[in-house]
Amino acid sequence: MAVYQLDEDIWFPDPHLGEEDGFIAVGGDLSVDRLIFAYSNGFFPWYPFRSEEPMWFCPLQRFVIFPREIHVSHSMRQLIKQNSYRLSFNEDFAGVIKGCATARNRNEEEGAWLGPDIIEAYTELHRQSFASSVEVWDGERLVGGLYGVNLGTSFFGESMFSLVPNASKLALIYLARTFERLGGRLIDCQFETPHLRSMGGRFIPYEEYIRIIWQDEAHSL
DSSP: OOOEEEOSSOOOOOGGGSOTTSEEEEEOOOOHHHHHHHHHTTOEEEOOTTOSSOEEEOOSEEEEEOGGGOOOOHHHHHHHHHTOSEEEESSOHHHHHHHHHHGGGGGGSTTOOOOHHHHHHHHHHHHTTSEEEEEEEETTEEEEEEEEEEETTEEEEEEEEESSTTHHHHHHHHHHHHHHHTTOOEEEOSSOOHHHHTTTOEEEEHHHHHHHHTOOOOOOO
């Protein structure tokens, strides 16, 4: 097992050579070209505040949600029927990524990663239509959401937040249902959590994962 040092050229090593948790490289930059190349091959960055360079991961067991398999619990069905919140796409990407960075003082926690460099990089991806956000609104107030990278038939989730109960679940359900209608095939969750497992997340091997994300059809949000 090894961790590779990236340089200014855009490349990544064979993911089968990385650490057990998928950690495989450090360095490089967060340019649009590098990020698109990374996600297209199953890599994603992790950039702790106090790190001097990005860390790159490519787990060989991928935790994903297939849009058609999204699990909507009885309580969530009731919440959706109440129609208490409005949901939208790409109305406030800046607000969503800021919420993901700062909700419940996340930015003060040890290992916090969503800092200025990440925000700048993904905002540029959004400007170039490679990143999307889902917003949950209570009147005019943004109370939850998620954002990620959308390439072809895959959506690579990056972060989500809630200021009211279940707002991030609403955002994920809305994403899955809309993405399925558009022909989307896969939502990459990066890492397993009980929250995501309860909503239909499961592991698939890297080989199956990469076959899906290399589909040619484009279904951008």
